[in-house]
Amino acid sequence: MKSRIIYPLLENAFNKSDIKEAQKVINTQRLTMSVITSRFEKEFAKYFGSKYAVMVNSGSSANLLSVFVAKYLHKIKNNDEAIIPSVCWSTSLWPIVQAGLKPVFVDVNLKNYNALIDQIISKINRKTKLIMLVHVLGTSIDVVKLKNKIKGKKIVIIEDTCESLGAKLNNKYLGNFGDFASYSFYYSHQITCGEGGMVTTNSKKNYNLLKIMRAHGWDRDLNKKNEKNFNFVNMGFNLRPLEVSAAIASNQLKRLKSFAFVRDLNRNNIINYLKRHKNWDNQFRFVEPEKNSTPSWFGLPMLITKKYLRFKKNIIKNLNNKGIETRPIISGNFLNQKAAYIYKLKNKKDYFPNADYIEKAGFFIGLHTKLTSKKKIKILSNELLRIKID
Ligand SMILES: Cc1ncc(COP(=O)(O)O)c(C=O)c1O
Numbered sequence: 001m002k003s004r005i006i007y008p009l010l011e012n013a014f015n016k017s018d019i020k021e022a023q024k025v026i027n028t029q030r031l032t033m034s035v036i037t038s039r040f041e042k043e044f045a046k047y048f049g050s051k052y053a054v055m056v057n058s059g060s061s062a063n064l065l066s067v068f069v070a071k072y073l074h075k076i077k078n079n080d081e082a083i084i085p086s087v088c089w090s091t092s093l094w095p096i097v098q099a100g101l102k103p104v105f106v107d108v109n110l111k112n113y114n115a116l117i118d119q120i121i122s123k124i125n126r127k128t129k130l131i132m133l134v135h136v137l138g139t140s141i142d143v144v145k146l147k148n149k150i151k152g153k154k155i156v157i158i159e160d161t162c163e164s165l166g167a168k169l170n171n172k173y174l175g176n177f178g179d180f181a182s183y184s185f186y187y188s189h190q191i192t193c194g195e196g197g198m199v200t201t202n203s204k205k206n207y208n209l210l211k212i213m214r215a216h217g218w219d220r221d222l223n224k225k226n227e228k229n230f231n232f233v234n235m236g237f238n239l240r241p242l243e244v245s246a247a248i249a250s251n252q253l254k255r256l257k258s259f260a261f262v263r264d265l266n267r268n269n270i271i272n273y274l275k276r277h278k279n280w281d282n283q284f285r286f287v288e289p290e291k292n293s294t295p296s297w298f299g300l301p302m303l304i305t306k307k308y309l310r311f312k313k314n315i316i317k318n319l320n321n322k323g324i325e326t327r328p329i330i331s332g333n334f335l336n337q338k339a340a341y342i343y344k345l346k347n348k349k350d351y352f353p354n355a356d357y358i359e360k361a362g363f364f365i366g367l368h369t370k371l372t373s374k375k376k377i378k379i380l381s382n383e384l385l386r387i388k389i390d
Helices: 016-028 035-048 059-073 090-098 117-123 143-149 204-214 243-253 256-276 306-321 338-342 353-361 374-384
Strands: 052-056 081-085 102-106 128-134 156-160 180-184 197-201 284-286 299-304 362-366
Touching: 016 243, 035 052, 035 197, 035 243, 052 059, 052 204, 052 243, 059 090, 059 128, 059 156, 059 180, 059 197, 059 204, 081 090, 081 117, 090 102, 090 128, 102 117, 117 143, 128 143, 143 156, 197 204, 256 299, 256 374, 299 306, 299 353, 306 353, 306 362, 306 374, 353 362
Parallel strands: 081 102, 081 128, 128 156, 156 180
Antiparallel strands: 052 197, 180 197, 284 299, 299 362
């Protein structure tokens, strides 16, 4: 029998004011994208310091839209190459394949699971037209260092910031370093409206085409005074969000800083408790963010160290039996997934030992937006450290 969940991966993320804002929209009976979405886009752009923001119905859609707009405007051709870390989310990757580009994978580091910059550089050739940077689980890759190394090259950078909303690098919010940035408001993320996403950019050209492709390839959202109302000026999708999602996300954005503060505090409390526990024997290695960064957590990922690796199944089983939920780190090494085989994404030379280790040794538990009690931290720690080799 499954035990009661005492420490879930995610807790209820909505409060009364979120529901009130949603209710207000429902009462207007205007559910399709309209003024609240545009208002939220402006708020979002201002908050994170970008010029433009375009809301969509998910983080996956934000990636899809960014890749297709980048392909069209930056004259990227079929079979041109896009570099992507092997530890990524499925929909960081699939838009690249769907747009007819060739994904080229790189390994990640064991400190914070972000792509290895030197490997990115080593894989760049004249066919490389795009880099999909995935900021992992509230942390960031050092984009500044990467950009310095590829200065002068015409390569589009998309920062997939779906897991790191609110994190900073060199005191600047992530999403401000590339040509496009994508964000997700999925249930478990830093802020949520159930489902939703955003793309930001500083280029007016990108912005206009993002709006066109978001909605059928139609130019209706460009505020142009057209003689003709139904102008289809490019290819398109329908990735529009609902007004109600914008209303909730906008209300949640007001609490982003306090969510991040409490999550960081919970993380420190848990790690400090573990390290002072009588059974602490360096069973786990925790994420070490880049020195010039401020992370924005929503989970507490860890790697089981070599000495304890053979106990991974037991550690996870003990936690789950006690009602503590766990999950793998993103999708592990994506090249080990069945979908990667179906689409023949793995190259003979692709060997990513760090991504494999993260898949084999990694897991994460939740980090909540309310203060986690000492009692819970004790239960959590006792379970995490139940196994000790003498
Ligand atoms: C790195 C990354 N990119 C994209 C996505 C997709 O976001 P969504 O679930 O909103 O479609 C996720 C989802 O968790 C993600 O982790």
